[in-house]
Amino acid sequence: MSDKQRLGALARGKVRTAEIKAKVLKALESIEREIENNEGIYPHNGxxxxxxxxxxxxxxxxxxxxxxxQTELNAYVDNWLASLKNKEVIGRARVNASHAERAAAWKQKYEDLAQNHHVSELELQRALAEKDEVLALLRALKVENKKLTLEINRLKGGNVVILK
Structure with missing residues (x-):
């Protein structure tokens, strides 16, 4: 192989190496976004x-x-995976445990909502009962007011004076 061919092959190799690095870095960014959008769990490959x-x-x-x-890229990916495993849920066993934890959290949220709904229903029933009591009192007071007004009108000619 001539020097010209060898230099051409090295140049093509450098381009391929750069392309591979770009593909890998793009994949790492994509994986990070997916993990972020999936509540810290890698959504593929179990x-x-x-x-x-x-x-x-x-x-x-x-x-x-x-x-x-690709030794530098290999070390970079190793470090990236190590840092990711320290802060995110990675691995089948950890994902299954995380799913169980999330299911338990959702179950707790459901039970809390059901309890709040029950309390709200009881408060509504109490408020409706109070409303009925107040309306009954209002009706009784209107009847009493009407009686007193009639009594005042009947006695107007006498000693009773309306104060304003």
Whole structure:
């Protein structure tokens, strides 16, 4: 192989290396967005996220990270996975546990809502009963007012004076 061919091959290799790095970084960003949008759980592959899953998402071969030209990218992905596993729910067992925790949290929210609904219904019944009592009192007071008004009108000619 001539020097010209070797230099051309090295240049093409550098372009491929840059393309692979760009694909992998784009896949990592996409994975982070998906985890963020799914309440901290990786939504694919049963929640399991590994270097092989990153390679699959990036559209590169599994062995790509282990080639001599990709050692820096390999270390970057390892560090990214390690930091992600410390702060997010990654892995099938942790995802299943997280699903159970989320189901329990939703069940608790449902039970709290049911309790609040029950309390609201009781308060409504009490308010309606109070309203009925007040309306009955109002009717009685109107009747008494009418009687007293009639009595005053009957006695107007006498010693009773209306004060205003």
């Amino acid at each position: 929640g399991s996220l590994s270097k092989n899953e990153v390679a699959r998402r990036a559209g590169v071969g599994k062995v790509t990270f282990f080639t001599p030209t």
